Amino acid sequence: MAGGAATGGSSTSDTYAEARTWLLLPAWVTLGILVLAPVAIMLVYSFLTKEFRGGVIWEFSLGAYDQFFCNRGLFGDEPCSIEWTYIQIFWRSIWQAGAATLLSLAIGFPTAYFIATRPPRQRTLWVFLVTIPYWVNLLIRTVSMKFLLRDEGPLNDFLTGTGLLSEPLAIVNTNFAVQLGLFYSYLPFMVLPIYAAVERYNFALSEAASDLYAPRWTVLRRILLPSVKPGIVAGCILVFVPSLGSFLAPDLLGGARNFMIGSLIEEQFKGNAGNWPFGAAASMILLTMVLIILLIFARQQAKAEG
Amino acid sequence: MTRKTNDAIEVRNAVKRYGTFTALKQVSLTISDNEFFTLLGPSGCGKTTLLRMIAGFEDVTEGGIFLFGEEIEGLPPHKRPINTVFQNYALFPHMTVLDNVGFGLEMLGKSKSEARKRAGEVLEMVQLSQFSARKPSQLSGGQQQRVALARALAPRPKVLLLDEPLSALDLKLRKAMQIELKHLQKETGITFIFVTHDQEEALTMSDRVAVMSAGEVQQLGDAREIYERPRNMFVADFIGETNLLEVTVDQIDAGRAACHLGGGHRLTCDAVDGIGAGARVHMSLRPERLFLSSAPTESESLKARVRENIFIGTDISTILDLDDGPEFRVRASNSSRGTSRVFEPGTEVFVNMERGAARLLVD
């Protein structure tokens, strides 16, 4: 997810310049065939006619996009008025991903800051502690979260058992459960770039502000936050983008009412809906949104670097 | 225990320990209002630690710090009417020059427009008005230095701390800034506490200098005093160039100490408190206070042989071997008057002293 990472470091050389074409060929062939070509074919499929048991009929059609944006009434013969169903699902996804991003920021920033201000020898250990769960299977993590949070799960047992609550807290199948799941899925992506930014931050700036009569929290707001903003923006993008298209957290923690884009797409291919062109079109719309976000981000990073 | 005094800063028995390491051992000094005071010493001597304790960035392990008679130890930096010019300036990169300079005033509760107006005036004072809309990264090192100065001066602090502010500038600019800083201090009437490891800089600018080493103040006095009457080996060696000779004090008479060194050479100089007859101590002989001649000019001229002449622009430095004694250096200014005293290597010469050239040192 290191979209903005530099292509090379300071120690670039041209030792293997003559062989570079051959060295890069395997990557180009593999990724060309398995990533670029599939995306291109997906674009083509989104303009084809659907076959009912899955698959497509090779016949040009705007049907998929029409279905996405246009409401043509019960019998499909009325003029186009805006169809809200799918736009709403996209909107909910954006909202959920946004809330998860804010939650990650609210917990990730203090965590990253705390880690970055530990003595240098302890820092890698802290970073390691925060990143380990990320490397545990996403499915297992999401299932574990569900197991912990469900009505008769250990968390509610604890809360009712100790008398903190009289009734178990219904968390699973709410928006909040999905946000928590997304937070759990992508938190390291928030912590790591902010950590890197705070580690590079020149604390003499905080001293200077404090010397110029700024109290602690004013120093944070006026000096520290603006200085580490690129790291914060990077962290937000890295959490927001994968959250937007996520499937497991909404599927396992959200239930039917909290449907997101990922589930909508999945249903077109694996579920009963079985509309491949429509699924391809929805994927294209999602991909376009993500690429626009990344493009704006790359622009800003380039501008920030001067 | 509030008492109004004319001492801007009093450091009373201040000790600073980091774990088992003692950075400052019982430092006491007072700095008067309106004084240009310099803490001078090699890196690691504790001068920056002391400055940071006055600013409030480091706490004091033992002892106290007083601002015009009021204890300020325990107050966070933002509650002390003291501002700092940082070594690498620490200008806020995301703010314009004007907003950098106005920051302190804004934090003191002034409105944004008021802060900007005052910031503009201070920028005028350091001749940077035309750059007020720029970001710090668009300025040269010298300009950034002035912005840092303006920023620290804008809130009209009672004391201004300067932490090696000129060390990043090239030689010419540094010299110009030294004079400008001195003028600025007189103009504003603010007490300046300046930290540097550059002895020439310290002597040029300061009303008084505290020479520090190993967490202690070695000597405190004005520039002349420190240069001409160094108290101990460290100060004599650290400030300027000098010849350090081991001598034995033979007798003290009427404020003069008669000494001898190896090879039967005899020297007489001013007596120093704490050094009595029979003491084996070091003597400092400033090379520019010595001159050479082909015949002895006085009874105590030292006989020596020229080894080498080194041309260093303004001066010519001569290395000599004393008869049955240590190596020795003499400096003559590179002028017609000075060069007449330069002798070819191998020549036998006599080393003569101007009055006050020799100084006995406490170890």
Added chain:
Amino acid sequence: MAKGKYDLRVYPGFRAITLLCLVILYSPLIVVMVYSFNASPSITNWEGLSLRWYADVFTGPESAKFKSAARNSFVIALIAATVATTIATLSATAILRGGKFRLRTLSFGLISLPLMVPEIVTAVATLIFFNAIGFDRGLLTILLAHIAFCIPFAYLPISARMQGIEATYEQAAMDLYATRRQAFTRVLLPLMAPGIVSGFILAFIVSLDDFIITNFVKGAGVETLPTAIFGAVKQGIKPNIMAISTMLLGVSVVMVTLSWLISRKDRKT
């Protein structure tokens, strides 16, 4: 006046939030680990320690399914990580040691593309692609898809390592009459070893863990551990699933720790 250190780096509450963060991150995993040792067939009641669900995984009625899923998962992860690491090493050499050239930025972009495209989109695209070229879905389609998205995960530690190696080592080797190939195999590769091992381990874990893409491109009846677990979880969380999860979790944690130790030890030397 009270004497105390005013440390302007310390913000009150940040330590507490960090600890809360760790609690949120670890408590679900620890709870599942603990409950996998529960003797009770019910997931709500605790009836004491037992290894019966671990025994159930290996000998129970579903053991055949789990065994084949585990075999598929590990074989695919091993091959995919090996191929992806090789491709990533060659690409990093070209991008970081191949001078400046027109396709350099574009090549880097291509390699990181699988990280930027949402996983579900990659899954859909790959499924459609295999369908369009008439490729039957099965183990091979899973393997191919895994190779593609493992490349960037292998690439990142490898390129990070290579950036830290001065080009002068190879230049010195060539100055001492080594050919380019010898400079690569005798000097650059040995120096790269920790980065390559890290890259391999990360690629291996990513492949082992993948659910979404696998779920789309797998053929009917072909399962990997994650898809098998997902299928089982849809029927409700059972204790044997927690036992499998705990084992898989253990594999991931051990491998990541290994990778971390390798990179840390390496930094010290």
